[in-house]
Amino acid sequence: MLAPRLAALDLDHRLRLARELIPGRIVFTTSFGIEDQLVTHSIFTQGLDIDVATIDTGRLFEETIELWEKTEARYARRIHAVFPQAAPLADFVAEHGINGFYRSVENRKACCHIRKVEPLSRLLAGVSAWVTGLRADQSQAREAVGLVEFDAGRKLVKLNPLADYTREAIVAATEELSVPVNDLHAKGFLSIGCAPCTRAVQPGESERAGRWWWEEDEKKECGLHVGPDGRLTRGPAPEGSR
Numbered sequence: 001m002l003a004p005r006l007a008a009l010d011l012d013h014r015l016r017l018a019r020e021l022i023p024g025r026i027v028f029t030t031s032f033g034i035e036d037q038l039v040t041h042s043i044f045t046q047g048l049d050i051d052v053a054t055i056d057t058g059r060l061f062e063e064t065i066e067l068w069e070k071t072e073a074r075y076a077r078r079i080h081a082v083f084p085q086a087a088p089l090a091d092f093v094a095e096h097g098i099n100g101f102y103r104s105v106e107n108r109k110a111c112c113h114i115r116k117v118e119p120l121s122r123l124l125a126g127v128s129a130w131v132t133g134l135r136a137d138q139s140q141a142r143e144a145v146g147l148v149e150f151d152a153g154r155k156l157v158k159l160n161p162l163a164d165y166t167r168e169a170i171v172a173a174t175e176e177l178s179v180p181v182n183d184l185h186a187k188g189f190l191s192i193g194c195a196p197c198t199r200a201v202q203p204g205e206s207e208r209a210g211r212w213w214w215e216e217d218e219k220k221e222c223g224l225h226v227g228p229d230g231r232l233t234r235g236p237a238p239e240g241s242r
Contacts, residue, residue: 003148006161011173012042014147014161015131019048022157024128026050029120030079032067033192034181035133035162038170041179044075050131053080053123057115058089059194063183070180082119089114099196105215108197115194121154129157135170136163138191138207167207 002021006014019026028043028050030036043050054068072079092114096103101111124130136145149158162170167190174181184192188200190207199210 003146006147007164011038011161011165012046014159015039015042015048015050016046018129018131018159018161019050022129025126026129026131026159027124027127028052028131029123030054030133031193032064032071032182033133034167034174034185035135035165035170037067037071037179037181038174038177039131039133039161040071040075040079041174041177044077051080052077053082055116055119055123056081056083057194058084059115059196061182061184061192061195061198064192067180067182074180082123084115084119088118101197102214108212108215124154124156127156129159130154131159131161133162134160135165135167137166 002018005017009017026049028036028039030040030052031054040052042048043052068079092100092111096107096110101108130151134145145160145163147160147163149160150156151158173179182189182192188202189198189210190201191211192198193211197212199213201207201210
């Protein structure tokens, strides 16, 4: 029963215990947001056998690229990257245009699938567990995110070691530990994705209001954490992991 044991621990000890108890390869996927930077710091400074990887969609902010380089320099570690497949991406742009994702939800989801979901599937192939930086209080869609879940579609354990953390706690931790963070956060970008699909958040808005801002809230997920039913994956962890 992993989840109850993790609940009483801090981030460092949660990751360490998960690595001790879960056999096989574990991958943490970072998009270089403030949550992901704190998880990366914990993995690298503890020397944990957890792969840190990212998806380079081809439309990242320059600030995100700069932070990527700065993070590798800070911890003297490479962050593995996966990229969209060229042919499907070329076909999408040829049919819909370079910014065709603005024209419909279907187009945007297709773009996200090509640039994010399919590369993630390749990245997670054969892994035992996937670590994320999800927090339950990021948005209404994520309020039921647990510390340990089971991703039925990918057939792996999904660990969300910051699920019960607040943004304030994470900001305080990054400042205390001098963790490098994205310069865009100070400009109101609380959640950072692809440049054309992210804007700064206005006062009173939720953290993820700046993502796909032209769409209705209930449609604002890219597919990375969404199951076959179109909802955020929240399946119970398998026996022995809960």
